[in-house]
Amino acid sequence: LLTPAVPTLTGLMLTGCYKFKAMKMDVIGVYTNKMSTDAYRGAGRPEATYLIERMVDIVANELKMDPVQVRRLNSPKPSEFPFATACGLTYDSGNYEAALTKALRIARWNDLLDRRARARQEGKLFGVGVSPYVEICALGPSKAMSAGGWEWGCVRVEFSGKATVITGSTPHGQGQETSFAQIAADRLGMPIEDVVVLHGDTNVAHYGRDTYGSRATVLGGTAIVMCIDKILAKTRTLAAHMLDVKPDDLTFEGGRFSAKGKSVGWGDLAPAAYVAKNIPPRFEPGLEASSFFEPENFTFPFGTHIAAVEIDRETGEARIVKYVAVDDCGPQINPLLVEGQVQGGIAHSIGQVLFERTVYDEQGQLVTGELMDYALPRAHDIPPYEIGSTVTPSPSNPMGIKGVGEAGTIGATPTIANAVMDALYPLGVRHLDLPLTPEKIWRAIQSGADDRGGDRIPEADRSAPRYTAADVGDGALQVGNV
Known part of the structure; x- marks a missing residue:
């Protein structure tokens, strides 16, 4: 299923953060005797963002423009949301300018450009890359899915006054045992220690569409909110009876009416x-409610990532020396969990861009079938991250949240690739396909030095400065204090 299905997500997001009027995508399927593919973190969206963001960088090169300004000129403004795309989607909400500006400020963008200029004067290969992104999350409207896209939840306030939360979502590292307990504790006004979250057992959780597409908290969490709202409405009637007042006279705070x-x-x-x-x-005994949440639209988290890399001329190894990520997933229930998801996603992208490759020999035998042969990033390949965020609520659910499980992967893939290609720019290398392994970069350095082979930038263009801190001053950072 997923071999042909994942590219459709690529097609849906091919216009990225920009106001394209038209888009066309052809998906070609080839039947082979190799292993079928499956969804990887991001599932088609990193590829869409990589394609469009590499293209924007190439356009900026051709036009001799600041790539930040090219992006700004072609992005929708906050007042243009909901924003209908050429791919048939409607982006729910967005403030791409705010995320871009904050990322530039955290990264000290002008300082990076100055550092690059000094490195090039010394004959070093140093590059910077930037990539805004938008992704599709909370996969759920049933009309857009092969089967029901809803999610189910149940909440029960026990005889003891503590709460049990049951979810049809099944977390496998995202931390919903914590975030769902936070949602319930906050809305019910009780200590988080008094909330138990159950999942993954059909004897307990009778319904569920499970965890994928950064949907679990948006859909599963909203189903929990719906249950709590039902319980609070019912309990208000009971509290009014016990206090001998009218329900409308009651206020609820800190777990008390x-x-x-x-x-x-x-x-x-x-x-x-x-x-x-x-x-x-006519009051029904007990305090339990269940709900199915059917979303009206997907959610569309977004952000901007920035990277700086140094390339060793002798080995072709690319080393990330700075990484900044600013992501907007709406209001954050648990910022620590959000940051963990972003960090893990970036690590995945480092593998996708610089290391990971599936290789078959001429007989169709997989030769990268174990971790001795399939390269993955190691601890020393992961740079320190500088993480930031903006908050733009989604109108698609009552909490305004958007999902974040795959965001790091989607923003990082083109960012790192753009930084590597920027480092190779003085050698006339216009583009290399992923993965950008040391061998591939080394070969590009060797051929770039004497103009042999590949997609080369004309010699006259290479000698011209691409863009400098002075070029950016009046454009990219005029609102740099945001």
């Missing part, structure tokens, strides 16, 4: 709901 100087909390409300000796007429 209050009115006219009186209050009642979960420790009294929950037993009353289950013992059922003192409940309003």
Whole structure:
């Protein structure tokens, strides 16, 4: 299934952060005797962003323009959202300018350009890369899926006054055991220690569409919110009865319903709901609710990543010396979990751009079938990250969240590639396909030095400065204090 399906996600996101009027994509399928492919973190969106962001850098080179300014000139403004794309999607919300500006400020973009100029004067290969991105998340509208795209949840306030949360989503490292407990604790006004999250067992979680496409918190979390809203509405009636006031007179804060100087909390409300000796007429005993959340649209997180790389002329090895990521996934339930997801995604992209490659021999035998032969980034290949964020809520769900599980992978792939190609620019190398392994870069350095082979930049263009800090001053960073 996923071999032909993943490229369709690439096609949906091919216009990226830009106002293209038309787009055409051909997907070619070839039947072979090799192993079929499956979804990798990002599933088609890193490839879409890589294609468009490499193209924008090449356009900037051809026009002798600052690549940051080219991006700014062609991106929709916040007032243009919801934004209909040429791919048939409607982006929910966005402020691409804010994320780009913040990333430039954190990276000290002008300082990077000055550093690059000094490195080139010394004959070193130093490059900087920038890539805004937008991705499609919260895969869920059922009309756009092969089957139901909803998600299910259940919340129960137990006799003890503590809460049990049951989700059809199945986290496998994303941390929903924590974030779902936070959602419930915050909305129910109880300590997080009093919330238990259950998942992954069909004896307990009867329904669910599971975890993929950065959807679990957006869809599964919203289903939990819907359940809690039902419980609070029901409990308001019970609290009014117990306090002998009108439901509309009650306020709810810190896990207690209050009115006219009186209050009642979960420790009294929950037993009353289950013992059922003192409940309003036609009040159904118990405090439990389940909900299915059917989203009206996908969500579209976005951001900007910036990287700087140094390339060893003797070995072709590219070393990332600076990495900045500014991501906007809407309001963050748990910033630590968000940062962890972004960091892991960037590490995945480092592998995709610089190391990972599947190789078959002439007989169709896989020769990179184990980790001795299939190169992955190691700890010393991962640079320190400088992480930032902006917050642009989505109108597609009550929490305004967008999803972040794959964001790092999508922003990092073109960013690192653009930085490597920028480092090779003085040698006349216009483009290399991924992965940018040391051998491939080394060969490009050797052929670039004497103009042999490949897609080369004309000699006259190479000698001209691409863009400098002075060029950027009036354009890219005029609002650099944001």
